[in-house]
Amino acid sequence: xxxxxxxxxxxxxxxxxxxxxxxxxxxxxxxxxxxxxxxxxxxxxxxxxxxxxxxxxxxxxxxxxxxxxxxxxxxxxxxxxxxxxxxxxxxxxxxxxxxxxxxxxxxxxxxxxxxxxxxxxxxxxxxxxxxxxxxxxxxxxxxxxxxxxxx
Numbered sequence: 001x002x003x004x005x006x007x008x009x010x011x012x013x014x015x016x017x018x019x020x021x022x023x024x025x026x027x028x029x030x031x032x033x034x035x036x037x038x039x040x041x042x043x044x045x046x047x048x049x050x051x052x053x054x055x056x057x058x059x060x061x062x063x064x065x066x067x068x069x070x071x072x073x074x075x076x077x078x079x080x081x082x083x084x085x086x087x088x089x090x091x092x093x094x095x096x097x098x099x100x101x102x103x104x105x106x107x108x109x110x111x112x113x114x115x116x117x118x119x120x121x122x123x124x125x126x127x128x129x130x131x132x133x134x135x136x137x138x139x140x141x142x143x144x145x146x147x148x149x150x151x
Contacts, residue, residue, distance in 0.1 A: 001032055001100070004075040015080040018127060020090045021046060021135035026075065029055055036063045037103065048130075051137045058104060070110055071100035072083075075148065087129040094149035097120045118145030 003026060008019045028042025038056045047055050062068065078093040098119035102111045126139040 001034055001074040002099070003027055004072060004074045006074060008075070008078055010080065012080075015089075017133075018080050018091060019078055019083070020086050022078075022091050022093070022125065022127060022137070023075070025137050029059070030073075032043060032059050033062050033093065034068050038063070044135055045134065045140075048128075049138050051125075051140050054140065062120075062140075066105045068103045068105050069100055070103045073097050074099045087147060089127050090125075091125045091127060092148075093123050093125075095123065096149075097121065118150065119126045120145060120149040122146035122149045140141060 003023070005023050008016075008023060010016055010019070020027050024042070025046035028040065028046050028080045031042055032038065032040035036059070043052060043055055043059075052101070072097040076094050076096070078091060081090045083089060085143075086110075096119055100119075103109070122143045124141045124143075125137050128137040129135050
């Protein structure tokens, strides 16, 4: 599985730090799915609270279905808004999953059947900086097929 990040450098040090930790959170989640590990250490490093519970449930759903995935997901159009205290931020970004495919964990067979769902997803996240300076995801929602990401 390859994660590609397009436009994830803004030139603003504070915003780039947020984006770096959000990208690392995405990578750690995908790694946990690939390994089928709901207790992977990267999860509690980059998530907390309800967002951590949601990530664990997402990974467990892949395990329960006997699936992993393969291919490439492109993440693009990030928008970072820092709150006035600069320890909370909102990050919106899109993903293109058109080159990513489910993979049967036991057989290794890749399902390349075209999906009837849009491969474009808009993510809306809240991140909070912890005492160690890590931007942890505390809330995350997604909307598949959002017009902001299509086109």
